[in-house]
Amino acid sequence: MTLDKPSKKPARPKFLRALSGEPVWPPPLWLMRQAGRYLPEYREIRAKSASFLDFCYDPKSTVEATLQPIRRFGFDAAILFSDILVVPDALGQKVSFESGEGPRLDPVHDEAGISKLRESIDLDRLAPVFETVSRLKQDLPRDTPLIGFCGAPWTVASYMVAGRGTPDQAPARLFAYRHPILFRKIIDKLVTASIDYLLAQVKAGVDAIQIFDTWAGVLPAGEFDRWCVSPIAAIVAGVKAVYPDIPVIVFARGAGPRLIELEDATEAQAIGLDTSVDPEWAATLPETTVLQGNLDPLALIAGGAALEEGVTRILAAFRHRPHIFNLGHGILPETPIAHVERLVDLVRRDQI
């Protein structure tokens, strides 16, 4: 009668099956910034911390923030609540978040500024992040994998140089043109720091990694190779040298047709697609690459026919290859909860 006995080994989570290249239908679903300001329960706990950085370094807060969207929507993966700028913080750069104004950093724009940074990343400073990961591995449902992450060197460096966000990261682009050797030093430091940071996340228990290059799109061809593709490839290789089986997703917003190059140059399992990528074009990328994306966050705010059309188009384009459903950029604070519920229904009811 052993055949009737249910297996003790739980089924492998959909998200990890899709990431390993298995076609899964309906596709697993999670949303960039799914833990965040569109959730009233997030705003409630966030209000209790004086600063955003305090919040990021408080495991009680970050565990709760990470769990909230899983409880509410049952997404197929959780993503560690944190911020890409904890890396410059742990390299000794002064980082703060002004309410309503975004991040502020003491800009690094010369040799002296670079030499003030730590030689290597301060993993003790980041201990609360790893503590969060360990606790989440206890608290998350067993079938909900946890995604760790870091910002890609170009994107992180663009904040380090400018000291803030800008519409097109012009300060860092100009700095890189004028002082390529100095800029290379920052990028190289970030490559090493990111590898160390991600290795520690994996050690603490994350099941997959996403690297965010939010500002990749502002770089022209030569600079894109230099500051986006090569550093990301080096990070993925560095992580895989220690943990060959950890799946990696690379999200380079605005890369356009250069996703082909990125896909080719890195050992990442999956490529994240931003909103502007035509799913039908993306479906021409090699089938060995898992694609993630790419609903317009504004279609999710609009809801109704716009949401249905967007979801249908994406599901149809990726029906026959491994795909992870996501937005093309982070979910926006104005997003109605009911529309997220509708999205979950649309993706999960098999109707294509």
Place this chain on the structure above:
Amino acid sequence: MTLDKPSKKPARPKFLRALSGEPVWPPPLWLMRQAGRYLPEYREIRAKSASFLDFCYDPKSTVEATLQPIRRFGFDAAILFSDILVVPDALGQKVSFESGEGPRLDPVHDEAGISKLRESIDLDRLAPVFETVSRLKQDLPRDTPLIGFCGAPWTVASYMVAGRGTPDQAPARLFAYRHPILFRKIIDKLVTASIDYLLAQVKAGVDAIQIFDTWAGVLPAGEFDRWCVSPIAAIVAGVKAVYPDIPVIVFARGAGPRLIELEDATEAQAIGLDTSVDPEWAATLPETTVLQGNLDPLALIAGGAALEEGVTRILAAFRHRPHIFNLGHGILPETPIAHVERLVDLVRRDQI
């Protein structure tokens, strides 16, 4: 001895030869926003007009602004000095330019707002533009063609709906998702208005046309077809129905791999490439399409090795096909004059 007699017919300008598909070496060169704030002589005449719109509607000013960069740099084409928002102005929408803040319009975001717009574009209101074209045809060197232009419907509509510029034109994108039928009315009105406007520019004497879709890149796939590709294709067809031989350049910033679709769907002669397009990828587009672009305006600010590398990469990629050298976006006010002079030298000395 007739063979030695110089022909009375002047050689066809390089810019028009390249636009007709002829490989020209070195390629013709002009810069988006070449008439503008980086020129001290422009700032001087601009200071004499109370408002930017007054300036745009004063032929004396616009003729002079158009001629200034030709005198200084001898570019291979001049572009009419004007603004894309004269079209909503001539449709009856209130348009103004606040100093240092960009355009302000009375937003159109409902049926009532749309019904207040004129049925068709007020060409009398735009008479100063056509007057400018006529005068320029007298004043420009004979071998310097004049480019007329308009904004593409999506880009113009995005300002009409939001009432201002925004980082990602979210107000218009949301409006289009929520009220596609109303938004279609605005787009259709702009298609007709743009055709009428461009026909009048051609009648007044422009030698070529460029259609600017500065905000194309923020649209996801379905919306891109609907609001970028189809309206532009309709405008090009409408202009060509009357003037089949007028060359048209389409510049859709951020279109990425969707340039293939745009190239395929319109009768335009040339496609403008933004800074993010890899020249080597663009060179895989059909040889029948003339490519224009795409130096990073920040490389022009940086100068030095960054400028040389950028120019060399672009010249090399397009060496064997018709190409018009340009920036990948408008020249920035901070650009040193000496760097523009250097650019002209780099493009014109045949060293690749």
